[in-house]
Amino acid sequence: MLAKSVIEDVLSAALETGGDFSEVFVEDRYTNNLSLQSGKVESSMSGRDFGIGIRIFKGLQSVYAYTTDSSKEGLLKAARNAAQAIKGNTIIQPQAFVNQLVVTSHPIPIHPREVEKVRKVNVMKKAYEISKNYHDSIKQVTVRYFDEEQNVLVANSEGKFVEDRRIRSRLAIQSIASDGQQMQNGFYGPGAHSGFEFMENLDLDHYATESSRIAVTMLGATPCPSGKFPVVIDNEFGGVIFHEACGHGLEATAVAKNNSVFANRIGEKVASDVVTYIDDGTLQNEWGSINIDDEGETARKNVLIENGILKGYLIDKFNARRMEMPSTGSGRRQNYRFAPTSRMTNTYIAPGKSTPEEIISNTEHGIYAKYMGGGQVNPTTGDYNFAVMEAYMVKDGKLGKPVRGATLIGNGPKTLQLVDMVGNNLAHGAGMCGSLSGSLPVNVGQPMIRVSEMTVGGRKGDE
Structure with missing residues (x-):
């Protein structure tokens, strides 16, 4: 995500005024949000967010800065600006990086970014139909779909250098029941540190039915x-x-x-x-x-x-x-x-x-x-x-x-x-x-x- 030589220079610059610890956090995140109401897709938003955070410690002092400028010049400027809040007498040098291997316990068989949007919408429509058809008193159902991929790199002056990828998926179902006099809500929002396989294996009959059952039950409470x-x-x-x-x-x-x-x-x-x-x-x-x-x-x-x-x-x-x-x-x-x-x-x-x-x-x-x-x-x-x-x-x-x-x-x-x-x-x-x-x-x-x-x-x- 960033060259090691650049990160080393940034960590050193952050310690120029006497800090005793510096850290760089790099993030590259992709998100996808869909909303379905009345059986139709109301909104579809996808985006990418990239930035770098720089943190410095001196004893019990902590300074944090962030930037979206990933050039070496921009990062050094951000690090030195942050370092101005730290005053110390001893200048230390960052330790050599030791690559840390991330052992993941969260397998991702189907990457969400590789799945066509129509497949995601089909899951939402199925959930909608189950919830809407549960009972005549169900007047409105909203289904929201979310997935994200977050790639991060953490490096610090103690020699840590580690990268990670996090992928999450979630489906949120909200049902509204009404008898003409009052309204009641039901909600269920299962999610996982998983890819699209989570959606394909989700028990929609259970979650979509529960959302509407809650609303209908409370209507008669x-x-x-x-x-x-x-x-x-x-x-x-x-x-x-x-x-x-x-x-x-x-x-x-x-x-x-x-x-x-x-x-x-x-x-x-x-x-x-x-x-x-x-x-x-x-x-x-x-x-x-x-x-x-x-x-x-x-x-x-x-x-x-x-x-x-x-x-x-x-x-x-x-x-x-x-x-x-x-x-x-x-x-x-x-x-x-x-x-x-x-x-x-x-x-x-x-x-x-x-x-x-x-x-x-x-x-x-x-x-x-x-x-x-x-x-x-x-x-x-x-x-x-x-x-x-x-x-x-x-x-x-x-x-x-x-x-x-x-x-x-x-x-x-x-x-x-x-x-x-x-x-x-x-x-x-x-x-x-x-x-x-x-x-x-x-x-x-x-x-x-x-x-x-x-x-x-x-x-x-x-x-």
Whole structure:
């Protein structure tokens, strides 16, 4: 992507004012976005984005610059401009490059850029027809298709030189049901670190049907009661609560500055005994998986909480300096315009021993959250507020009527302590996560779990 001799000169220029570390990140990205509504393609956008990021450290100082000028002169100018913010007495020279071979665990049989657009549209149309024909109350279906190829090169003054190719594909289906008085939404958005083979093997009957089934079911639901109840949260995207309310609190971005309730607590009990919380970027072909992070570190499995005990954090290279702990391969960024920081990949609660049937049958009275929606969280405190896309009452150990308008309100660290049953049906859901270094593909996951008590927002007096 760039000649080694040019990168060597740029790394040296970045250290001319006394920095102790320099890094070059080169990105060449191709994207393809399609949107289909009312059975017709509404938009089709393809693009290419190329740029270079240059980062410099001096102790606990960090400077970041980026440019789209890939000429040697342009890169040297950007590096020297950035270096002006660094002042030191000792000038060091970059170490000789050591080529690092990337071992990929994410095979790509069908490259999306080699697939004709008509084949992609045919997948979208099939999903549309399944969703639209599910029920007469389905008034609108929108199907979005996305694929990208991201080629990166990471080189630094410590001798690292590594290149990687990331390919991702995703299909998002949104259904709207209406009875003339109200409207309800359903959504499903599977994605993977895969090529077009992911689309060809996707169970469209399941995903497209579920999107519309959710909307139709909620159309006939009654208002959810408010109060404090045991809450059963189903697997897959149910893990979004712990991603937001706990996962971000375990990132060094917050921990290194003591802006997390988990700071300085390794070895302490922070969750119930049945909770083991993991971030694993090595899961084959999963949406949030990586070969290397955006600092060139190899992806790995990081056990964050084990049987309730805090074991570690997600740490990037710069915050490793602050914390005096090694990087965990967690430095990620949206693109070259962002400096990397600690971020999640595929984060999930590990499976337990209970079956979903046992969890429901052992719940005398509560709420069953089948599919989660969006929400808000305060990363410093872990306080959260999440909407439930599809929910049901549980009475006498059996699922009851569907309820709409349910909101789960609580505190992530406290909720971890209140998880009293964990199922054996682990599944992952694809999503996008926003933070300091931009928006990134991540998986959230869990088996079905039960929280012994949660505050449920709804409507008073309903039961």
